[in-house]
Amino acid sequence: MYVANRWNDYELLDTGGGEKLERWGSYVLRRPDPQIIWPLTAETANWKQAEGHYRRSSSGGGNWDFRQNLPERWTISYDNKLRFHIKPTGFKHTGLFPEQAANWDWMMDKISNAGRPIKVLNLFAYTGGATVACAHAGASVVHVDASKGVVQWAKENLELSGLADRHVRFITDDVFKFVQREQRRGNKYDAIIMDPPSYGRGPNGETWKLEDDLYPFIETCMTILSDNPLFLLVNSYTTGISSTVLKNILTLAMHKRYGGHITAGEIGLPITASELTLPCGILGRWEA
CATH class of the missing domain: 2.60.40.1180 (Golgi alpha-mannosidase II)
Structure with missing residues (x-):
């Protein structure tokens, strides 16, 4: 874990x-x-x-x-580096998933040690925890989410962290359509982060179901990876999907083309009172 x-x-x-x-x-x-x-x-x-x-x-x-x-x-x-606004919302959330700090550390290390400029695409990017982390490590970031409110929240988090001068583009758009447009434009990224929902519905009635659509979506994202990609990270909070499923998907989609190393597992938080660990979701990582 x-x-x-x-x-x-x-x-x-x-x-x-x-x-x-x-x-x-x-x-x-x-x-x-x-x-x-x-x-x-x-x-x-x-x-x-x-x-x-x-x-x-x-x-x-x-x-x-x-x-x-x-x-x-x-x-x-x-x-003492990344700063975030916390606000209890009507859906019980606070605007931040603290377990994702395990991913922030990993991404910042990968970017800082890459020895070259890194361009990151953060999809389903919410309030920008990963965006702030990658920008702090020196990457240029394109942050995409369909919710105008959370994109504004992410902008504020970047400013709170003293990173307003970093090269970050905030885009309010349907993630799938954005990726398709980037494919047509020929734009490429060295790293892609995604935290797709279990279910979703687009503005024109398009439907998303993670079990059916994740693999083809990752295949589409591969077309906008650079010739020398650094990493691809998939987070999931979908119940019933195991981390081994993410590892299998990344093995089939990424390893044959790029080689590299794939890891997957649960992500969690330590519980002070009991010294147990609370599982909070799963992840799959491909890295060069």
Whole structure:
């Protein structure tokens, strides 16, 4: 498992009873997590005094209960270099997936040691954790997401990190159509990052289902890789898909053409109270 264990401003304090207790900077949030099927040992004061508690609704969705001293949003940093706005959203998320720090470290190392300029394409890029990390390491980045709001959030994260002068293009667009246009334009990238959803629907009724469409999408992305690619990273939070599936896909799609090295596995966070690890998703990495 790839564990994001170098955080100072984030901490997974405790888990149990279908919920996790997290410290985001100075504030503690309590949120549901479907992976946590073990019981809560004790509902301590930390649990009861969390500044924010997201409660599931029996009819679907849910809502936050906030204590008065929780700001609308605040800032945390990773490794005193990357900075992000945190804001509890209506879908229980905060705008950041802290387990992805394990990938940020890997990408920054690959880019910093490449010995050449690296051009990165970040697809389904959300609020730009990977974008900020790659820009910090010196890469030029094209950041693509279909949501105007999260693209603006990503721009703010780049500025918070003191990287506004870096070569980063933010694009609000359908990811699949963008890749097809880049293919027609002949644009190439040295590294591609993607975090595709389980299901999706485009503006004209196009449908996406990860199980059916991931492999052909990766094959399409291969057409816009440079002749000397550095890496390709696939993240997934789709239940029922194992990391071995990602490894098999990358082996079939990438290894035959480029050689290189493929790794895959779970990605997770250490739990302070129990010294266990919470699995949070899976990844597949191809690297030259």
